[in-house]
Amino acid sequence: MAEETQPRWEGKAIAELKGPTPEQVWPFLADFCNLHKLLPTIDTCDRVEGVQGQPGLVRYCASTASGDDSDPSKIKWANERLLMMDSSEKCFSYEVLDNNVGFKSYVATVRVMPVNGGDGKMGGCMIEWSFVSDPIEGWEHQDLISYIDFCLQSMAKKIESAIQESSG
Structure with a gap:
């Protein structure tokens, strides 16, 4: 009896940043273990193993939806591995490894592109x-x-604000 295979889910979200250039935005995303500084839903993002910016780097991300980290059952977490980082193309890919969110297989690519x-x-x-x-x-x-869209829009607003603050 053949095992029933479910169709894979695919999707994409896009956030436009009006002022900043790709060169200004990329450093915020290139720091793979910086997610907690960009995403309000992530409380912790720490390097578990590997070298920053190099494929194989694994990060641990955790979120306490209620803000109560005293109850371990309320903490949502995932280990994620960097698969590819290309600073010249301003993109990276990662996969979710072990987690308690429900991901079995998940691979994402994030890229920064100029807008004409x-x-x-x-x-x-x-x-x-x-x-x-x-x-x-x-x-x-x-x-x-x-x-994904909520996360990306939140990150884009945070990056825009940080760039505006740093440029006066």
Whole structure:
């Protein structure tokens, strides 16, 4: 009897940043263990093993949805491995390893690209977060797309604010 295979989920979210250039945005994303500084839903993001910026780097990310970290059952966590980092192309890929969120197979690619302002001038940049995943028990495909989009929009706002603050 053949095992029934579920279709893979694929999706993409895009965030446009009006002012910053890809060169200004990339350092925020290139720091793979910096996620807790960009995403309000992540409380902890620590290097577990490997070298910063190098494939094989593993990070541990955790979130306490209620803010109560005294109850271990309320902590959502995942170990994620950096698969590829290309600073010249301003993109990286990672996969979710062990976790208690429900991911069985999940690979994402995040890239920063320039946006043409239409008059031939550069008009900021955009961050694209694409993924391929096995279905997650208890989730709908659209739930994952919405979650990725929420995370990306939050990160983009944080990056824009940090760049504006640093430039005066």
